[in-house]
Amino acid sequence: MSHWITLPRMEGITSRQAHADLPPDSYERELGKEGFYGPSTQMYHRHPPTGWVEVEGPLRPRAFDTTRLKSYQASPWKAFPLFSNEHLQWRFWRTKGSMDHLARNADGDELLFIHEGDGDLYCDYGHLAFQEGDYILLPRGTLWRVETEKPLGVLLLEATGDSYRLPDKGIAGSHAVFDPAVLDTPTINEHFLAQQTESEWRVVVKRRDVLSTIVYPFNPLDAVGWHGTLLPVRLNWRDIRPIMSHRYHIPPSVHTTFTASRFVVCTFCPRPMESDPGALKVPFFHNNDDYDEVIFYHKGEFFSRDNIHPGMMTLHPSGITHGPHPKAFAAGKKALHTETNEVAVMVDARDALAVAEFPSGVEWVGYVDSWK
Numbered sequence: 001m002s003h004w005i006t007l008p009r010m011e012g013i014t015s016r017q018a019h020a021d022l023p024p025d026s027y028e029r030e031l032g033k034e035g036f037y038g039p040s041t042q043m044y045h046r047h048p049p050t051g052w053v054e055v056e057g058p059l060r061p062r063a064f065d066t067t068r069l070k071s072y073q074a075s076p077w078k079a080f081p082l083f084s085n086e087h088l089q090w091r092f093w094r095t096k097g098s099m100d101h102l103a104r105n106a107d108g109d110e111l112l113f114i115h116e117g118d119g120d121l122y123c124d125y126g127h128l129a130f131q132e133g134d135y136i137l138l139p140r141g142t143l144w145r146v147e148t149e150k151p152l153g154v155l156l157l158e159a160t161g162d163s164y165r166l167p168d169k170g171i172a173g174s175h176a177v178f179d180p181a182v183l184d185t186p187t188i189n190e191h192f193l194a195q196q197t198e199s200e201w202r203v204v205v206k207r208r209d210v211l212s213t214i215v216y217p218f219n220p221l222d223a224v225g226w227h228g229t230l231l232p233v234r235l236n237w238r239d240i241r242p243i244m245s246h247r248y249h250i251p252p253s254v255h256t257t258f259t260a261s262r263f264v265v266c267t268f269c270p271r272p273m274e275s276d277p278g279a280l281k282v283p284f285f286h287n288n289d290d291y292d293e294v295i296f297y298h299k300g301e302f303f304s305r306d307n308i309h310p311g312m313m314t315l316h317p318s319g320i321t322h323g324p325h326p327k328a329f330a331a332g333k334k335a336l337h338t339e340t341n342e343v344a345v346m347v348d349a350r351d352a353l354a355v356a357e358f359p360s361g362v363e364w365v366g367y368v369d370s371w372k
Helices: 190-194 326-334 365-369
Strands: 027-032 040-045 062-065 080-085 088-095 102-105 108-116 119-123 126-130 134-138 143-147 152-160 201-207 210-216 233-236 256-259 263-268 292-301 312-316 341-349
Touching: 062 365, 088 341, 102 108, 108 292, 119 190, 126 134, 126 190, 134 256
Parallel strands: 102 201
Antiparallel strands: 027 040, 062 312, 080 088, 088 152, 102 143, 108 134, 108 152, 119 126, 119 143, 134 233, 201 210, 256 263, 263 341, 292 312, 292 341
C-alpha cells in the first residue's frame, strides 16, 4: 500500500487554519491532490491568483451557453455532445415530445439530470414520473423511453464502461447529504401495464458509440415483476441536505452526489452562508491540478460568478488556478448575503476533457477576462 508524503509545515505569514482568519490583505490559494480528497497546502499571496492579464492555450477557462443550442432531437442518441474523455460522455438533449422508440446504452450507466420540463419515464423496471431538478440513474443496458407534452432539456452523463455509486459519507453517517430512503424507484403500476401493447417497437442500442436497431413485434417493456439490487433510482436536488459549517467554507467534495471510478458528480444547493467573521464566504482560490472541472448552472443566482445565468456551463481545466470573481470576493468579505441561491451540477473529471465544436455564439469567449 502506498501513502502520501505528508509533512505538515508552516512557513512565513499564514493563517492557523485553512480558509479562516487569513492574514491581512492576503489571498489564499489551495494546491491539492486528488481534487479535495488528498493532501493540500494553502498559499497566501499578495495578489489574487486569478489576476492575469492574458491567457493563451488550452488551459484558458471557458464558458458556454446551452440556451443557444436551439435544435430539438427525437432521440437521446442525437443529443448534442458537450465534453468527453475515455471514461465520460456529457451530452445535452432537447426534445419536444414523446419518444417513438426505446433506447439502451450498452456503453455504461446513464445519469439524466432534468434541467427543464417534466414527464414520464418507462423502462424495464416500470414507470417513473419525473420533474425539473430530478436525477435519474439508469444502469447500463436498461431499456427506456420518455413521454412528455412539454419541451425537455436534459443533461446526459454516461459513465463509460463504468457504474455510478454513492459516495462514502464517513463520520457524517449514512443519512448525511440525503437519506437513501428518498431514492425513488420505478413501479409496475397501471400506467406501465397499460403501455404493454402488441404493436411493433424499435430498440436503438448504443455500443462503442455505434447504433444498432432491434425490432420487436411487441413492446419489450413487458415485465410483470422484478426483485434484486440493480435498479434505476430518482433523486431531486430538493431532497439534498448539504453538509454545512458556519465557521468554515467546506470544499466542493462534500457536495458529491454520485461517484464513478474516474469522475464525481456534485450538486450545489441553496445553503446558509458562513457567519463566522473570520471564515471565507466564497469558494477559495484553488488549482485542483488532478481534475478538469465543469459546472452546469441550473437555477438561481450564482454568487461566485458574474454574468452567469441558468443553462450556462463553465470549464476550468486542471493546471490553472480558478476561484471567485472580484465582485463575489468583495461581497463575501462584506457578508452581503446570508444564504446562497443557486443550484448547479459539477463534474470533476480525473482525465482531460475534450470539448465539442459548438455552433457560433454558444461560447462566451470573454469569460477568461471576467476576473479582471
